[in-house]
Amino acid sequence: MPVTKGTTIDPVRTRAAILQAATALLYQRGLDGIGVAELCARIGVSKETLYRHFGTKDGLVATMLETRSQRVSDWLAAAVAAAGDNPADQLAAIFDALQQWHDEPTFRGCAVVNAATQHHDQTVRAITARHLDRYLDLLSDIATRAGAAAPAALAHQLLILVEGATVVAAHHRTAGTADQARDAALTLLAAATAAPHDS
Amino acid sequence: MPVTKGTTIDPVRTRAAILQAATALLYQRGLDGIGVAELCARIGVSKETLYRHFGTKDGLVATMLETRSQRVSDWLAAAVAAAGDNPADQLAAIFDALQQWHDEPTFRGCAVVNAATQHHDQTVRAITARHLDRYLDLLSDIATRAGAAAPAALAHQLLILVEGATVVAAHHRTAGTADQARDAALTLLAAATAAPHDS
DNA sequence: AAGAGATCGAACCGCTCGGTTCGATCTGCG
DNA sequence: CGCAGATCGAACCGAGCGGTTCGATCTCTT
Numbered sequence: 528m529p530v531t532k533g534t535t536i537d538p539v540r541t542r543a544a545i546l547q548a549a550t551a552l553l554y555q556r557g558l559d560g561i562g563v564a565e566l567c568a569r570i571g572v573s574k575e576t577l578y579r580h581f582g583t584k585d586g587l588v589a590t591m592l593e594t595r596s597q598r599v600s601d602w603l604a605a606a607v608a609a610a611g612d613n614p615a616d617q618l619a620a621i622f623d624a625l626q627q628w629h630d631e632p633t634f635r636g637c638a639v640v641n642a643a644t645q646h647h648d649q650t651v652r653a654i655t656a657r658h659l660d661r662y663l664d665l666l667s668d669i670a671t672r673a674g675a676a677a678p679a680a681l682a683h684q685l686l687i688l689v690e691g692a693t694v695v696a697a698h699h700r701t702a703g704t705a706d707q708a709r710d711a712a713l714t715l716l717a718a719a720t721a722a723p724h725d726s
Numbered sequence: 727m728p729v730t731k732g733t734t735i736d737p738v739r740t741r742a743a744i745l746q747a748a749t750a751l752l753y754q755r756g757l758d759g760i761g762v763a764e765l766c767a768r769i770g771v772s773k774e775t776l777y778r779h780f781g782t783k784d785g786l787v788a789t790m791l792e793t794r795s796q797r798v799s800d801w802l803a804a805a806v807a808a809a810g811d812n813p814a815d816q817l818a819a820i821f822d823a824l825q826q827w828h829d830e831p832t833f834r835g836c837a838v839v840n841a842a843t844q845h846h847d848q849t850v851r852a853i854t855a856r857h858l859d860r861y862l863d864l865l866s867d868i869a870t871r872a873g874a875a876a877p878a879a880l881a882h883q884l885l886i887l888v889e890g891a892t893v894v895a896a897h898h899r900t901a902g903t904a905d906q907a908r909d910a911a912l913t914l915l916a917a918a919t920a921a922p923h924d925s
Numbered sequence: 926a927a928g929a930g931a932t933c934g935a936a937c938c939g940c941t942c943g944g945t946t947c948g949a950t951c952t953g954c955g
Numbered sequence: 956c957g958c959a960g961a962t963c964g965a966a967c968c969g970a971g972c973g974g975t976t977c978g979a980t981c982t983c984t985t
Contacts, residue, residue, distance in 0.1 A: 562971070575976085683894075684907065928985090929984085944969100952961075
């Protein structure tokens with residue numbers, strides 16, 4: 528029996544549904560932790576359909592990572608936009624958003640970074656590097672508008688805090704990691720914007 | 727033909743040799759990136775020997791992670807010990823050591839954290855949590871001796887910097903990440919030990 | 926009404942996986 | 956010397972992998 532009765536045949540919708548369900552499963556179980564057969568069974572789709580839409584498992588992974596990266600970046604950018612004009616407030620908003628994310632019971636670290644850790648092939652590494660670039664852009668903007676003496680250096684340090692907080696939150700039982708990172712970020716911001724004691 | 731001629735039969739030495747060679751291979755290729763057959767072939771040992779010493783592949787992985795965690799922690803502790811008595815110097819020494827590590831061509835992130843990202847089973851997660859505890863102990867000691875107002879909080883922030891620098895160095899092309907983290911760490915240390923502006 | 930195309934479910938492919946077993950052969954100890 | 960045990964190499968196992976194919980059946984468009 529094909530095309531389970533009642534279901535609308537819409538390739539675009541099918542593709543999106545596969546992507547959404549596969550994203551969650553691959554995140555929870557790891558890229559190598561679930562096979563295509565089980566993946567399809569859980570999603571409720573046949574292997575032929577999945578392969579027609581994404582070509583290979585790696586193709587599915589690449590598409591999902593790119594989509595996820597974009598979504599997460601947009602989500603953080605939205606948090607910044609909602610925090611008003613003060614760079615310090617915007618920075619705090621990023622770490623507050625991170626803390627919310629880390630507190631979700633399904634949290635397992637950043638899916639994009641995790642993927643690069645599991646499959647260090649060219650494709651995934653490139654997506655991950657771009658992902659970090661997106662974060663860096665966001666943080667650079669804040670650092671620049673805050674009037675930091677060395678905005679690029681500050682942004683880099685803030686990126687380290689963002690990724691470090693995510694890793695520690697994923698692998699250490701201590702709660703409130705992102706809150707600690709927020710305090711550190713605000714301290715660094717204050718230090719970088721303080722009157723430079725030039726000679 | 728067994729026991730390749732000329733080789734000394736010494737179970738202890740054999741076990742150590744397997745552990746050392748497997749550590750490098752599993753780190754470079756990932757836990758799921760190399761099978762037991764190829765592992766044995768590259769190490770130069772038969773499957774029976776490997777299984778007699780470690781029981782299962784997971785047993786080998788657990789043993790190797792525990793060993794690696796201890797070695798890396800000792801290495802960082804030694805870097806601290808060699809840096810004199812000044813807490814700030816000791817902190818700088820940690821990040822200098824990290825930078826050296828990150829610059830190695832085979833660097834792929836922290837093997838222990840990577841393992842937890844790949845196999846999030848109970849055993850590996852426990853080893854990783856202990857690993858972060860070791861780091862935290864080292865950093866707590868420095869924070870306390872530096873006279874920080876809240877040494878536990880500072881130590882946690884420093885841990886975030888250590889792990890963040892490692893992750894960013896592993897996945898982003900920018901060089902000198904640990905140096906940036908060192909500057910941030912020193913800034914945080916200075917801020918935490920500055921005369922508190924209490925009322 | 927009819928054809929195009931999406932989807933299903935299941936069978937199938939070759940391959941690799943982790944793990945076991947066995948006989949041959951070597952070393953080290955008493 | 957002679958035995959215990961460490962090791963080898965290779966064959967073997969069942970299971971699962973990623974991926975392909977096929978006929979049946981459904982929906983959608985014209």
